[in-house]
Amino acid sequence: MSSATALPARPPLQRPRVCLVSGTSEGLSAHLGWSILAVRMLFIALCLLWGAGILLYAWIWVFTPWQDGDEAPSRQAPVAWVLASLSVVAVIAACVAAAVLSRGGVVYATRPEWWGAVLTAILLAVTAGVWATLVDAPDPARGPRHALSVRIAASAALGTLLIVQLTTLQQGGLVSFAGALVLIIGIALVHSSLLVEQWRALSGERVRRIREEQRSEMAAHLHDSVLQTLALIQNRAGASSEVARIARAQERELRGWLYDGDEPADSDLSTDLRDYAAALEIDYPVRIDVVAAGASTERASGEVAAAAREAILNAARHAGGEVSVYIEGSATSVDVFVRDRGPGFDPDAVPADRLGVRESVIGRMRRAGGTATLRRGAGGGTEVHLRLGGTA
Numbered sequence: 001m002s003s004a005t006a007l008p009a010r011p012p013l014q015r016p017r018v019c020l021v022s023g024t025s026e027g028l029s030a031h032l033g034w035s036i037l038a039v040r041m042l043f044i045a046l047c048l049l050w051g052a053g054i055l056l057y058a059w060i061w062v063f064t065p066w067q068d069g070d071e072a073p074s075r076q077a078p079v080a081w082v083l084a085s086l087s088v089v090a091v092i093a094a095c096v097a098a099a100v101l102s103r104g105g106v107v108y109a110t111r112p113e114w115w116g117a118v119l120t121a122i123l124l125a126v127t128a129g130v131w132a133t134l135v136d137a138p139d140p141a142r143g144p145r146h147a148l149s150v151r152i153a154a155s156a157a158l159g160t161l162l163i164v165q166l167t168t169l170q171q172g173g174l175v176s177f178a179g180a181l182v183l184i185i186g187i188a189l190v191h192s193s194l195l196v197e198q199w200r201a202l203s204g205e206r207v208r209r210i211r212e213e214q215r216s217e218m219a220a221h222l223h224d225s226v227l228q229t230l231a232l233i234q235n236r237a238g239a240s241s242e243v244a245r246i247a248r249a250q251e252r253e254l255r256g257w258l259y260d261g262d263e264p265a266d267s268d269l270s271t272d273l274r275d276y277a278a279a280l281e282i283d284y285p286v287r288i289d290v291v292a293a294g295a296s297t298e299r300a301s302g303e304v305a306a307a308a309r310e311a312i313l314n315a316a317r318h319a320g321g322e323v324s325v326y327i328e329g330s331a332t333s334v335d336v337f338v339r340d341r342g343p344g345f346d347p348d349a350v351p352a353d354r355l356g357v358r359e360s361v362i363g364r365m366r367r368a369g370g371t372a373t374l375r376r377g378a379g380g381g382t383e384v385h386l387r388l389g390g391t392a
Helices: 024-032 036-047 052-063 079-103 112-136 144-166 174-190 192-237 242-259 269-283 303-319 356-367
Strands: 286-293 321-329 333-340 371-376 382-389
Touching: 024 036, 024 052, 036 052, 079 112, 079 144, 112 144, 112 174, 112 192, 144 174, 174 192, 192 242, 269 286, 269 303, 269 321, 269 333, 286 303, 303 321, 303 333, 303 356, 303 382, 356 371, 356 382
Parallel strands: 286 321
Antiparallel strands: 321 333, 333 382, 371 382
């Protein structure tokens, strides 16, 4: 088949992270190129074949992954509250059945009508509690408070049935006692998902602790051997030599792997500039030290970070040797100092067509509402001072 008549590639079978309930129909419709309504009608039609639609839906739901992304899945339908509401309806139906049977002199606690309503209410309440805790709790649109509210509502519904059941202990005997015990177990099962969540947290903490212990042992061994060897190579080879730059890059990468842990580094200003400096040390004969003091809300995607990267690049490209980057942050402002020990230059003498410092540093900070100043350092070289926020 020629490329002109080739069929377009189908998207992979994945569930969207923002969906109605599970994203199964949405993911299957996107994969097949059908409408969502057609897929849902297909599942409903297959349910008439001895429940095949339910089994197929559950199978696709379990084995279909979520779309790539960092955010937690979010569901638009309030499934937990729907289940809890249906549980309340079952409780009301049970109370109505109890009232009708009591007028006829029948002990309702022994009747199948009462037991059917009770078991339905328990099943719906337990499902609502489990769904709210294990499914809705990570949802950014709901959270733990939502799960707690659902569990309280489901427990209150079953508690109402328990009170009604206890009034028949004398007339119903062992059957009434069994019904009360079943309701108590149902209330416990509503909150049982909390134990699963706690078990997950404890297991995850245990795994993290084991990893940290292994990492500490490995770090101690590597610190006494590899890291010291890399530091010795840098001292013997000189800060600007090719061997020292490679050794420094390897030391930085190894230290980051050993001491940064399993969590990804936050994309803040200091982290971004350290990573950028490490990359420059491989390409230029330069040693860049980045020091941060104070807490700043400036992100790596901000204008200060972009201007600082340009200043560091200029220092590495034109000055070389040793470059110092100092970041001082607070809740309302951030200052970045980039100092090199090169020959220095006069910004006014830079040709008009050279826009690196004029636009990428000074102009960018001015447009962001900050300031950028260049001056000669006390011991030679150039110092670039970037400031955003506070008193300029």
